[in-house]
Amino acid sequence: MSPDRRKRSPFPWIRTIMAVGVVGALIVLGGQMLEHERRGGESPMTESGPRVPNAVFPTDTFAGKDIAQPINYSHKLHAGDLGINCLYCHTYARRSKVAGIPPTSKCMGCHTAVATADDKPEIAKLSAMWESGQSPAWNKVNDMPDFVHFSHERHLQKFLFDNPDMNIQDSREVCAMCHGDMVEVGVAKKMRPLTMGFCNTCHENNDGPADCTRCHK
Amino acid sequence: MPSLLGNIFKGWTDYSKGVEEGGHHEYEHMYAMVIDLDLCTGCNACSTACYAENNLAVVGEDKFGARQAMHWMRIERYFDEPDLDKTEATTDADTQSRGASFLPMMCQHCNAAPCEPVCPVGATYHTVDGLNAQVYNRCIGSRYCANNCPFRVRYFNFYDNAESWPAPMDQQLNPDLSVRSKGVMEKCSMCLQRTRAARDTAKREGRELKDGDIQTACQQTCPTSAILFGDLLDEDSAISKVWKNHQVKLGTYKQDKENPELRGYRIFEELNVDTKVLYLERVREV
Ligand code: SF4
Ligand code: SF4
Numbered sequence: 306m307s308p309d310r311r312k313r314s315p316f317p318w319i320r321t322i323m324a325v326g327v328v329g330a331l332i333v334l335g336g337q338m339l340e341h342e343r344r345g346g347e348s349p350m351t352e353s354g355p356r357v358p359n360a361v362f363p364t365d366t367f368a369g370k371d372i373a374q375p376i377n378y379s380h381k382l383h384a385g386d387l388g389i390n391c392l393y394c395h396t397y398a399r400r401s402k403v404a405g406i407p408p409t410s411k412c413m414g415c416h417t418a419v420a421t422a423d424d425k426p427e428i429a430k431l432s433a434m435w436e437s438g439q440s441p442a443w444n445k446v447n448d449m450p451d452f453v454h455f456s457h458e459r460h461l462q463k464f465l466f467d468n469p470d471m472n473i474q475d476s477r478e479v480c481a482m483c484h485g486d487m488v489e490v491g492v493a494k495k496m497r498p499l500t501m502g503f504c505n506t507c508h509e510n511n512d513g514p515a516d517c518t519r520c521h522k
Numbered sequence: 523m524p525s526l527l528g529n530i531f532k533g534w535t536d537y538s539k540g541v542e543e544g545g546h547h548e549y550e551h552m553y554a555m556v557i558d559l560d561l562c563t564g565c566n567a568c569s570t571a572c573y574a575e576n577n578l579a580v581v582g583e584d585k586f587g588a589r590q591a592m593h594w595m596r597i598e599r600y601f602d603e604p605d606l607d608k609t610e611a612t613t614d615a616d617t618q619s620r621g622a623s624f625l626p627m628m629c630q631h632c633n634a635a636p637c638e639p640v641c642p643v644g645a646t647y648h649t650v651d652g653l654n655a656q657v658y659n660r661c662i663g664s665r666y667c668a669n670n671c672p673f674r675v676r677y678f679n680f681y682d683n684a685e686s687w688p689a690p691m692d693q694q695l696n697p698d699l700s701v702r703s704k705g706v707m708e709k710c711s712m713c714l715q716r717t718r719a720a721r722d723t724a725k726r727e728g729r730e731l732k733d734g735d736i737q738t739a740c741q742q743t744c745p746t747s748a749i750l751f752g753d754l755l756d757e758d759s760a761i762s763k764v765w766k767n768h769q770v771k772l773g774t775y776k777q778d779k780e781n782p783e784l785r786g787y788r789i790f791e792e793l794n795v796d797t798k799v800l801y802l803e804r805v806r807e808v
Binding site for chain 2: 400450451452454456458459462516517518519521522
């Protein structure tokens with residue numbers, strides 16, 4: 306074997322490849338750290354959000370599409386201006402996995418007495434459905450994938466019922482953590498991304514379970 | 523280290539500790555099972571219940587023949603060797619006298635599970651409940667786990683088995699767990715969704731989980747109550763007592779019983795995978 310042959314590296318590009326690799330790794334790691342900072346950093350929700358001690362909540366927003374509903378029900382009017390508690394209509398949230406949509410009878414409980422069908426076309430639609438015994442076919446707004454287990458009950462228990470700083474009138478602040486403040490919109494819209502990263506930010510900061518199968522099924 | 527690599531390293535550390543130190547895991551509960559083979563009649567009710575509870579696909583004869591069945595729990599049949607010295611009747615292959623016996627076989631939820639460290643994405647891991655769980659939406663279908671499982675209890679979705687539930691049968695699907703799609707490995711979870719539900723109920727009632735809160739589908743269905751399920755970390759649970767009475771210990775590959783007549787044994791104990799299903803031997807009159 307000649308001396309200059311021995312000197313030549315078997316992989317002439319190895320340094321370049323390694324340098325590119327190191328730079329790439331730095332970019333990826335740096336990006337992850339920045340992302341972590343952004344997610345876990347000081348959050349404006351602790352100002353206006355629910356009064357849970359030491360809690361840090363994800364603040365990512367999501368521009369949900371307008372979803373057409375059979376009746377243009379306004380959350381702004383009912384929950385905002387009139388101040389009806391979220392849990393008055395979504396009553397199942399406190400004791401089951403799903404928050405549920407109230408039955409038409411619950412709507413009529415008020416609308417036989419106040420704001421009856423006379424001059425309001427949307428309420429006329431509701432009364433007509435009530436008379437004919439047909440339910441409004443609401444379209445789903447926040448839909449979790451089938452492989453996700455999410456329990457409204459557990460979350461309300463932790464942030465509302467087991468939290469001495471909150472009283473039941475404040476349930477809206479707790480709901481807003483994942484749904485956004487619904488009084489900002491009329492007809493319901495998806496306002497938070499509800500991705501795994503979104504859930505995880507909260508689970509990491511508030512001692513939520515970290516075991517995969519607690520949420521994945 | 524909450525990252526992909528972190529999960530894989532954790533899988534390996536847990537596994538090697540499990541082998542070296544015997545069942546090392548940070549468990550809150552350690553759910554385990556006892557199956558009394560003396561009570562089991564081989565009726566297959568447990569297997570059927572499992573199909574109903576866990577949205578298992580019924581694949582049909584052809585795919586079954588191609589070993590693509592999806593039964594998380596299967597009844598294995600064994601026959602004694604024919605005794606050639608005896609009369610014709612006792613050696614007849616078609617009669618009970620040849621000694622048919624049954625063994626319900628499902629995931630043994632090994633403490634040192636060989637299926638876990640080989641998963642490239644960490645989709646199978648040990649939960650804090652001491653169960654070997656499969657995260658379906660994480661699984662990429664490499665099938666390494668199935669090849670490393672000594673019990674052959676992992677089943678791969680070769681197809682989208684949606685035709686298994688023609689309408690209106692899709693209405694009976696269990697909403698508490700997903701319907702797995704093509705390319706995903708699945709296996710017995712010891713009815714993890716029931717554990718989850720029981721935990722939620724206990725929290726709602728503001729108490730700790732107690733023995734008997736959770737029943738698996740197979741246990742609930744077995745007509746002879748051959749199956750028992752419970753928490754081994756709870757000293758007073760019915761299942762702990764059976765393990766103790768039969769002098770079977772966790773974290774060893776060789777049982778050292780004072781009384782060798784006791785019926786309890788674990789399958790493939792010598793592999794040191796530390797399974798959590800205790801079988802009670804069948805006793806037969808000769
Ligand atoms: S029996 Fe097989 S699938 Fe179950 S934990 Fe053990 S190795 Fe994994
Ligand atoms: S249901 Fe019980 S008796 Fe029937 S096969 Fe299963 S374990 Fe045996």
